[in-house]
Amino acid sequence: EAGVAQSPRYKIIEKRQSVAFWCNPISGHATLYWYQQILGQGPKLLIQFQNNGVVDDSQLPKDRFSAERLKGVDSTLKIQPAKLEDSAVYLCASSPPAGRRLNTEAFFGQGTRLTVV
């Protein structure tokens, strides 16, 4: 089974530039997550989708970050304009529908390492 695919793996941009990350979740997974992980910290949830609807974006800095999940499959996360403090690894994860279970496992991609200079 193919895993969660993310691209690019690395990106270096100057502050005030824009950047976009792409995620292709595992086929059939309804839930898609974007996390930001700053070096030495645990992943922080930015946005959670259920199919193509937003479930939770309470920690997404909406003045500069945006995300979409068209047709409930692939997703893109954009930063415009970037700041130095946005330097981090951006992780995408997906999980299947819960079905009869209350909780299910999430599968993570390898992430995109963003460096803002």
Next chain:
Amino acid sequence: LAKTTQPISMDSYEGQEVNITCSHNNIATNDYITWYQQFPSQGPRFIIQGYKTKVTNEVASLFIPADRKSSTLSLPRVSLSDTAVYYCLVGGDLTGGGNKLTFGTGTQLKVEL
């Protein structure tokens, strides 16, 4: 939202059993307890999940007391390759919106020869 507390770091030697305890005093009735493992430059990987008592799989065991206010991840006979950060998560389904996955700071486990 249930908050978790776990040790920042732990050291062990190859072949020993490692137990990492997580506190989650305000766990909700429909919350599950899940542990993830993360190696450098990789995304977190699911290890084990449970609701109460004991769960065991091929890599770990999870012990949950009756009050569910804490849980212990047990790794039998660790090796150097178990050196990683281990995260304890507590959360449940968002009523059709998928599961809530909130990570804390994790426990850095270092295994030495």
